[in-house]
Amino acid sequence: MFIFTLRRFNLFFFTMLLLTILSFSLSFLFPGEQLVNLTGQINATPEQLAVLANEYQHQAGFITQYFSYVSHLFHGDMGYSMASHLPVATEILNRLPATIELTSVALLVAMFVGIPIGFFAAIYHRKTPDNIILGVAMIGYSVPVFWLGILAILVFSIQLGWLPSAGQISLLFEIEHVTGLQLIDILLSDSPYKWQAFIDATRHLILPVIVVALAPATIFMRLARTAMLEVLETHYIKAAKAKGLTFWQIIYRHAMRNAFIKVIRDVGLQFANLVTIAMVTEVIFSWPGIGRWLIESIYQRDYTAIQGGLIVLSTFIFIVHIIIDFVYAALNPLAREPRHGA
């Protein structure tokens, strides 16, 4: 387990190194002055620029410059947004929780819906349910997400009027900003309308979550189906059959657990894909998250914001990746320790 942790830590370190190098080199690649891109001070006087140049060791070689950039990052200083003139770190802190909320709920929904359906398809392999599920899955991951979002708004918000179409919560509710995660903040607050606010926030969450979760859910469906089919072919399932267990006993006690582990291993890889979908969905549903902010930053040529957003969003994905790796290791002893006698 120690070696496993050390390896993950090593990977994380290396990734962060590459990411910061990438983001640092972006300040040279973006149009305009490199120092201005890095700090976001577009209206700085020559004196202020001189101070900044000194601070970022602009006269020294690239490597020194890079290290001073990294030390700024460690102090939470990502420069100032060119559009709003607020510190990028503050802007991100205000918006990242909304994205975390949307993506993590969507990931859970996708897993809890997709994986059981995939198992179901595998159990009825090459029968009608399997074919129907495969067909639906094919459509599910082929649908362009922006189109799906617009259709969902048209049908469920405008024509049927069941669910709100934009934002995170109705403006009537005033919720104190504690963790930034809306649902948790509401539960922590002592407002008399706590439950109404909670229900309202949940209603706002439903449509975007379904839109984000659809494509990953269909991918999990396929992963789960393949994993289950593989497991059903193994010898220990045959042994269980020979022991005289019924089919459903085998499925519940042996096949499901082992297939589930195989799916969990691939969940991390799908998360980057899910975040991509979430970025577009945030634009459509006016979700106050980091994806919408990043896309707006392009329209406004806010290069400092793009650099900061790239680092933070990628780090978030990596952390989720690593968490899923640990969950996988916790569930599967074979991943933790080298196999004995192998």
Place this chain on the structure above:
Amino acid sequence: MARDKIYQEEEFPTPLMQLWHNFKQPPVVVIGFGCFLFLIVLAILSSLITPYSPIENHLNDLLLPPAWSNDGNVSFLLGTDNLGRDMLSRLIHGTSLTFGLSIIVVMASLIIGVIIGSLAALTKGVKSSFLNHFLDVILSIPSLLLAIVIVAILGPGLENTLWAIIMVLIPQFVHITRNAVKEEFTKDYVLASRLDGANSFRILRYSVFPNIIEKLISQATLAQSAAILDIAALGFLGLGAPIPMPEWGAMLANGIDLFYIAPWTVYLPGLAILFSVIATNLVGEGMRHALKVRKEN
């Protein structure tokens, strides 16, 4: 006992022929492949078969619904948009933009990726391990975010988004080529030709590539469905094709404001994207199925 072989000669179909033989078995795949070919024909012939120019305005026929509705006009089969442009012509021209360009994008990144990947497979040690980690990092950044960063460097516009998508797709081809080449290099037939005195490049060209090409094609179909969705998404976000261009994503973005009064301006481009992605995915699915069947035999 049934005789499988009537003739004496032994025939060894090339890996590509074997793939085709297994590929055309399931009927769904053939339908998908037919749709795929149909889209390619549309993309090539788009300017010949469209009734109108995609940017021609018919000011007397604004927001005409499709011909099957009561207010429709049969000379505008799928209706017109808010500037009186014929939807059918725009959709067909869009085929050559969204679908046709996605093929070019995938080809370009396939070639670059295969070159880098085979070079990477031939190197060992620190360089190779660095490249591996680097690819892992790039692959785990969301593709749209990477495309956005590249668009921010190059500036918006259709051509720049294409470059961005090419760069986004390269790592997966590098990854798959590298793994496939490494796997083939451990096999005996490569050793045999090495003992014959072939150098690495000759082995790559004559022994390895014919055996991994189907893996590459199967990855290319996956990449193409992603490319179609990415081109359309960037067009929709206003970072790709400029508004008058009949790119499907940009058309969709143009139709949003009119969704209520003219829903077909949103339905049709979306359906076109869905159709082309499903056709591509069916081809890819058939390809992977054929590969699996071949492996089992």
